[in-house]
Amino acid sequence: MKKLFSLFLIGILALGVVASGCISGGEEKTGINILYTYTGSFGDPAKGKQAAQAQLQQGAWVIYQVAGGTGLGVFEAVGDYLEANDKKMGPPFALGVDSAQDWIKPGVIIASMMKRVDVGVYNAVKQAEENQFRGGVVELGLKEGGVKLSTIEDVKAMFDSLPADVKEKKLQDLGFESEDELIQFLEQTRNQVPDWIWGAVDDLQNQIVNGQIIVPKATSKDQIELLRKADDWKAMEEYAKNWSASEPKPETYFNESLNSRQNTKKIAIVYDVGGRGDLSFNDMAYMGAERAAKEFGLDLIELQSNSENDYLPNLRSLAKTGEYDIIIAVGFMMTNAVKQVAQEYPDQRFVIIDGYDPEMPHNVQMVLFKENEGSTLAGALAALIALNDNKDTIGIVLGMEIPVLYKFEGGYRFGAYWALDYYENNKQ
Numbered sequence: 001m002k003k004l005f006s007l008f009l010i011g012i013l014a015l016g017v018v019a020s021g022c023i024s025g026g027e028e029k030t031g032i033n034i035l036y037t038y039t040g041s042f043g044d045p046a047k048g049k050q051a052a053q054a055q056l057q058q059g060a061w062v063i064y065q066v067a068g069g070t071g072l073g074v075f076e077a078v079g080d081y082l083e084a085n086d087k088k089m090g091p092p093f094a095l096g097v098d099s100a101q102d103w104i105k106p107g108v109i110i111a112s113m114m115k116r117v118d119v120g121v122y123n124a125v126k127q128a129e130e131n132q133f134r135g136g137v138v139e140l141g142l143k144e145g146g147v148k149l150s151t152i153e154d155v156k157a158m159f160d161s162l163p164a165d166v167k168e169k170k171l172q173d174l175g176f177e178s179e180d181e182l183i184q185f186l187e188q189t190r191n192q193v194p195d196w197i198w199g200a201v202d203d204l205q206n207q208i209v210n211g212q213i214i215v216p217k218a219t220s221k222d223q224i225e226l227l228r229k230a231d232d233w234k235a236m237e238e239y240a241k242n243w244s245a246s247e248p249k250p251e252t253y254f255n256e257s258l259n260s261r262q263n264t265k266k267i268a269i270v271y272d273v274g275g276r277g278d279l280s281f282n283d284m285a286y287m288g289a290e291r292a293a294k295e296f297g298l299d300l301i302e303l304q305s306n307s308e309n310d311y312l313p314n315l316r317s318l319a320k321t322g323e324y325d326i327i328i329a330v331g332f333m334m335t336n337a338v339k340q341v342a343q344e345y346p347d348q349r350f351v352i353i354d355g356y357d358p359e360m361p362h363n364v365q366m367v368l369f370k371e372n373e374g375s376t377l378a379g380a381l382a383a384l385i386a387l388n389d390n391k392d393t394i395g396i397v398l399g400m401e402i403p404v405l406y407k408f409e410g411g412y413r414f415g416a417y418w419a420l421d422y423y424e425n426n427k428q
Helices: 045-057 068-084 117-129 152-160 164-174 179-190 195-209 221-229 233-246 281-296 308-319 332-344 371-388 403-426
Strands: 003-007 009-014 017-019 023-029 033-038 062-066 093-098 109-115 134-140 147-149 252-254 266-271 299-304 326-330 350-353 364-369 393-398
Touching (some): 033 045, 045 062, 062 068, 062 371, 068 393, 109 179, 109 371, 117 266, 117 326, 117 364, 147 195, 152 179, 164 179, 221 403, 233 403, 266 281, 266 308, 299 308, 308 326, 332 350, 371 393, 371 403
Parallel strands (some): 033 393, 062 393, 093 109, 134 364, 266 299, 326 350, 350 364
Antiparallel strands (some): 003 023, 009 017, 109 147, 134 252
């Protein structure tokens, strides 16, 4: 059935102000409507809620949040919609990001696109302990286990890593008497989605991992505009191949002196603001460090940053001792501090999670993630849920309109159109 294919720009960032508008295509195309909103903020839940409410009013059946704290408003909006319709769980659904956010609003969040910080941390520590540490950029995608859609097991693993008192407080806030009760409710929520949909998403993941499908990586305004105008995943894949051919490849550097030092069997981790118990990057970093510590018999030292002013003192206090095989910094906010301290202590190994600087010293490993690949799975899941329920609209709410978020949006679009093709060929 042919439909007028429309792309709605509900919010655009212009001179720091979020404006409202609508961009509509003029051609009739067979497709699925993808609503997108750049809120201009990562810390304003009210903006996220407003954006999601607008998308729900226009028929969005699944909304993917890629907006940090602003995205919490997306969960609230979908939750309010369900409550107004006397439903305890979706659809409609929301999709979380970065960590297994499924627990934040049980019944609302069907899954999350995880960046496996724990994998990045574990791999870096393993390299250091085996004297195979490499500075430079390490990019983790589906093949490397660096991104994925969350599972119930991911939620369990994160909760199990929490101190008992923190876990108890989280469960009380959510209104559950036990972790088992929470997990059972999350399983019931997932059961609202037919098994064939989960299987289709798994099939897509396998094709990406095996190199049968190349996911576009949009990092510029021109590139994301090309993907917005496309309505066929194979056409998008051609863009991906062309962009990949001209894109600089991540480089790593093996430093002989860094890897000939005597290891002390001590590692350290500096948490970002939020700290342990955030059920996000900090907790995931701890999980990776703890796993490595147990496997290699290491002492793990943890330092908390209560504000950005703590980054430099925390990193320096560890580096100046010379006692640590590797120092782990969690989050892109510490990028500048890591660069400065790494220059001061060139014989110290560092790893920065999700941070990048082209002039970073070679004693720093920058762990990045292929968000476009993980977002492709999110887009496929969202579109298949909608299509299976005879709906034709999904949405995505993002933070600032910056190049890294184009990767999320582009991947989401690619996955949605792959899903449309899959659905038309397998379910109709």
